[in-house]
Amino acid sequence: xxxxxxxxxxxxxxxxxxxxxxxxxxxxxxxxxxxxxxxxxxxxxxxxxxxxxxxxxxxxxxxxxxxxxxxxxxxxxxxxxxxxxxxxxxxxxxxxxxxxxxxxxxxxxxxxxxxxxxxxxxxxxxxxxxxxxxxxxxxxxxxxxxxxxxxxxxxxxxxxxxxxxxxxxxxxxxxxxxxxxxxxxxxxxxxxxxxxxxxxxxxxxxxxxxxxxxxxxxxxxxxxxxxxxxxxxxxxxxxxxxxxxxxxxxxxxxxxxxxxxxxxxxxxxxxxxxxxxxxxxxxxxxxxxxxxxxxxxxxxxxxxxxxx
Amino acid sequence: xxxxxxxxxxxxxxxxxxxxxxxxxxxxxxxxxxxxxxxxxxxxxxxxxxxxxxxxxxxxxxxxxxxxxxxxxxxxxxxxxxxxxxxxxxxxxxxxxxxxxxxxxxxxxxxxxxxxxxxxxxxxxxxxxxxxxxxxxxxxxxxxxxxxxxxxxxxxxxxxxxxxxxxxxxxxxxxxxxxxxxxxxxxxxxxxxxxxxxxxxxxxxxxxxxxxxxxxxxxxxxxxxxxxxxxxxxxxxxxxxxxxxxxxxxxxxxxxxxxxxxxxxxxxxxxxxxxxxxxxxxxxxxxxxxxxxxxxxxxxxxxxxxxx
Numbered sequence: 089x090x091x092x093x094x095x096x097x098x099x100x101x102x103x104x105x106x107x108x109x110x111x112x113x114x115x116x117x118x119x120x121x122x123x124x125x126x127x128x129x130x131x132x133x134x135x136x137x138x139x140x141x142x143x144x145x146x147x148x149x150x151x152x153x154x155x156x157x158x159x160x161x162x163x164x165x166x167x168x169x170x171x172x173x174x175x176x177x178x179x180x181x182x183x184x185x186x187x188x189x190x191x192x193x194x195x196x197x198x199x200x201x202x203x204x205x206x207x208x209x210x211x212x213x214x215x216x217x218x219x220x221x222x223x224x225x226x227x228x229x230x231x232x233x234x235x236x237x238x239x240x241x242x243x244x245x246x247x248x249x250x251x252x253x254x255x256x257x258x259x260x261x262x263x264x265x266x267x268x269x270x271x272x273x274x275x276x277x278x279x280x281x282x283x284x285x286x287x288x289x290x291x292x293x294x295x296x297x298x299x300x301x302x303x304x305x306x307x308x309x310x311x312x313x314x315x316x317x318x319x320x321x322x323x324x325x326x327x328x329x330x331x332x333x334x335x336x337x338x339x340x341x342x343x344x345x346x347x348x349x350x351x352x353x354x355x356x357x358x359x360x361x362x363x364x365x366x367x368x369x370x371x372x373x374x375x376x377x378x379x380x381x382x383x384x385x386x387x388x389x390x391x392x393x394x395x396x
Numbered sequence: 397x398x399x400x401x402x403x404x405x406x407x408x409x410x411x412x413x414x415x416x417x418x419x420x421x422x423x424x425x426x427x428x429x430x431x432x433x434x435x436x437x438x439x440x441x442x443x444x445x446x447x448x449x450x451x452x453x454x455x456x457x458x459x460x461x462x463x464x465x466x467x468x469x470x471x472x473x474x475x476x477x478x479x480x481x482x483x484x485x486x487x488x489x490x491x492x493x494x495x496x497x498x499x500x501x502x503x504x505x506x507x508x509x510x511x512x513x514x515x516x517x518x519x520x521x522x523x524x525x526x527x528x529x530x531x532x533x534x535x536x537x538x539x540x541x542x543x544x545x546x547x548x549x550x551x552x553x554x555x556x557x558x559x560x561x562x563x564x565x566x567x568x569x570x571x572x573x574x575x576x577x578x579x580x581x582x583x584x585x586x587x588x589x590x591x592x593x594x595x596x597x598x599x600x601x602x603x604x605x606x607x608x609x610x611x612x613x614x615x616x617x618x619x620x621x622x623x624x625x626x627x628x629x630x631x632x633x634x635x636x637x638x639x640x641x642x643x644x645x646x647x648x649x650x651x652x653x654x655x656x657x658x659x660x661x662x663x664x665x666x667x668x669x670x671x672x673x674x675x676x677x678x679x680x681x682x683x684x685x686x687x688x689x690x691x692x693x694x695x696x697x698x699x700x701x702x703x704x
Contacts, residue, residue, distance in 0.1 A: 091687075091691055093687065121690075121691070121694045139687065139691060183687055183688075184691070328676060329675070329676070346677060348677050348678075348679045349676050349677050349678050350678065350679055351678060351685065353685070354686070354687050354690065355686055355687065356686070356688070357665065357668075357687065357688040357689070359672075360665075360668045360669055360671075360672045360686065361668055363668075363675065363676060364668040364671040364672055367637070367671065367672075367675040368636060368637070368640060368657050368671060369655075369656050369657050370656075370657050370658065370659060371656045371657065372658065377659065377661075377662055377663055378662070378663055378664070378665050378668065379399075379401065379447065379491055379492075379662050379663065379665065380491075380664070380665040380688060380689060381665070382431055382447070382662065383399055383429070383447060383491075383492070383692065384692055386429045387695065
């Protein structure tokens with residue numbers, strides 16, 4: 089059984105009936121499951137977490153994109169989060185029984201269908217990018233919806249699929265395969281935001297830190313503490329435990345303890361295995377040693393036809 | 397989907413063809429999967445790890461017991477490991493979608509069938525025990541096969557199911573539900589066995605240590621180090637990380653480091669979640685946040701009828 093995850097982002101976080109109608113495209117579909125969804129009023133944006141078998145998942149993502157194009161008019165959209173499309177971005181993430189090249193193929197298939205059938209320009213990003221300057225989503229999104237009417241004329245920003253004109257109300261969309269992203273926050277026992285800022289700077293890639301870490305400092309005023317809030321964009325290569333231990337050491341230099349951490353959303357089992365293996369100093373351990381992983385693998389091989 | 401694990405022990409570890417014939421009773425059975433098996437020549441004993449849906453798993457365990465009774469004659473059996481039956485012990489362990497009371501019921505159902513159809517006396521042990529003095533397997537097994545012809549006459553050792561006479565060649569068998577057992581070994585950077593002995597004593601229940609820890613010291617002569625070898629009989633209540641950190645602290649008192657650990661066999665996902673949660677200082681985390689766990693739960697609800 090192949091399991092792919094997708095976390096499509098839609099530019100609507102205020103009209104709940106619209107978000108629910110978009111999500112309804114995934115409901116009751118065999119082989120696709122909605123794990124989570126959330127709306128953000130300030131960002132005016134919603135995020136849906138889906139997992140599923142590749143084919144039905146692609147079909148659901150297409151239908152959600154179609155529905156979002158029908159119900160969202162970006163000409164009237166305001167929100168704190170930058171956006172360029174009614175459906176802003178559709179990542180595809182290998183979870184089980186599949187790999188990155190397969191997800192790249194899937195992303196191209198979906199992109200082609202969105203471009204041809206919905207007449208929305210599509211940019212392939214991350215691992216699916218057709219050019220290095222298109223790997224980074226924020227580079228693609230620069231200028232946002234309003235700026236794209238000019239940007240799309242630049243030959244270096246010709247869409248990968250679909251028309252060469254911005255969709256008048258639905259804008260453009262980014263589709264791509266990427267590694268699993270873990271949102272990992274570390275709380276520090278101090279109210280000094282400058283300490284969190286120094287530590288965020290120490291661990292994040294752009295300022296010399298770990299290759300696959302994005303980090304900012306956040307002031308949790310109501311709790312009287314500060315936080316290093318991170319996106320771990322490749323938890324196998326820049327693992328949670330290593331980054332946490334670096335933060336712990338840097339904080340100790342100011343006499344500040346780590347008082348807790350949080351993972352937002354879902355996490356792949358492998359991230360827990362890696363963590364346990366590091367701290368327990370476990371020699372020689374593999375996912376096939378975890379009972380649930382083993383049962384899933386067996387179900388996969390059997391095509392999950394067991395019924396009871 | 398309900399998943400139960402069983403690790404039946406058979407008193408044959410030398411004649412591979414016999415062990416394979418016993419195992420063949422589980423091969424190709426829908427809803428039952430062989431995760432692992434091993435033979436030990438010195439112990440003259442083999443151990444099979446199975447998982448499956450309750451009903452087909454019980455049926456397979458019955459057939460394995462029947463086959464072992466046909467092929468093993470305890471009158472000719474010699475080995476280092478104490479034993480009382482051709483099939484010596486059959487534990488049933490709740491893994492997923494089930495719980496201890498259900499596994500106790502299953503154990504009684506299996507025990508009844510073995511007693512009635514195979515005419516082998518059965519003792520319920522651990523959580524299935526009908527009397528506290530029968531909870532501990534080693535108490536039941538005391539006297540072994542040869543001693544049971546007398547022991548069974550003692551009213552306090554009347555079998556729970558089956559005849560009140562020892563099966564002439566297959567002996568008696570213990571069946572019971574128990575918690576998942578994790579075999580966890582901690583290697584110490586010293587060749588002084590007395591340090592491992594002191595530490596094993598510090599953490600094990602019988603000498604004042606953790607309630608659900610059995611521990612012995614082992615000399616790994618070929619590696620030039622010693623080991624604290626443990627059975628963790630309830631990893632939720634006496635967790636791996638707590639016991640490891642205690643060992644680390646006790647070893648430090650002798651200037652000895654923990655140089656590695658190993659988990660023998662399979663481990664439930666929850667044990668890794670608990671470990672990650674402790675060391676990462678994760679607030680507020682549950683198994684439903686692990687993608688694979690979530691997918692298994694969904695498959696379970698759907699009766700695992702997804703096919704792809």
